[in-house]
Amino acid sequence: MDERKPVAPALKAALDFGPLLVFFAAFFLFKDHPVTLWGESYGGFVLATAIFVPVLVVAMAALWALTGRLAPMQIATLVLVVVFGGLSIWFNDPRFFKMKPTLIYLLFAGLLGFGLLRGKPWLQLVMDGAIPMAPEGWVILTKRLVAFFVFLAIANETIWRLFSDTVWVNFKTFGLPVLLMGFFAAQAPLFSRFSPEEGKKED
Incomplete structure (x- = not known):
């Protein structure tokens, strides 16, 4: 290969x-x-x-x-x-492009939520190489990320409908990336709690 x-x-x-x-x-x-x-x-x-x-x-x-x-x-x-x-x-018509983040986040939330209903945290398949973590941790992270994606979809809809193009462009360029980075930074205790090394210590 x-x-x-x-x-x-x-x-x-x-x-x-x-x-x-x-x-x-x-x-x-x-x-x-x-x-x-x-x-x-x-x-x-x-x-x-x-x-x-x-x-x-x-x-x-x-x-x-x-x-x-x-x-x-x-x-x-x-x-x-x-x-x-x-x-x-x-x-x-700018509205089509402004709606795109809403659809992306709802799509991701729906797919991850469907995976959870089937007992399969699909997020693990995508990110396991980047974040080694026990299966229980992936379930918790997936639930949190589903809720977070729904929040981002609502935030995007609110901003593009109620504010100017300039406000939306700033939100899209800087606000969304900062929110995403902040979300994953806030999960540090979860990553530590369910890391493989932590599991070995408890054994």
Whole structure:
């Protein structure tokens, strides 16, 4: 089997977060400078989306070429970005792209919740290599993550419906990543409690 070398952390971070930063920069570049094409005026949000979608596709293709795989969550995100980003561009309507995070988080929550009902914490299959943990820990983490994804979906719907494009773009670019990192940082006691090393100590 062809074993690929791990991607350098800086390069992986650039591929993961670079497209989002490109979207952020493009939005503020075109926010007050709409562009007219074929008689249709396109605002900063749709123009930024039109730039973001192909940049994300290239970044995911590069990540796949370097690692030989994409996580299921990355694939689902890419598909929804292409579909809903394409709809926003085609109909010149930012609402499709703004709804995309809501659908992603509800999809993840639904899939993880369905796995729990079947007695299979599917999150373990995706992240076990990154976070070694006993099965009981994975059940607890999955339940918490389902609730957290539902919270993020509600937060996204609230912000895009009640606030300006600028507020939503800032929330999408910085708020959501910070919330996700904060969630996993807050699970440190859980990781420690159910780590394989901790289990060996108790034995």
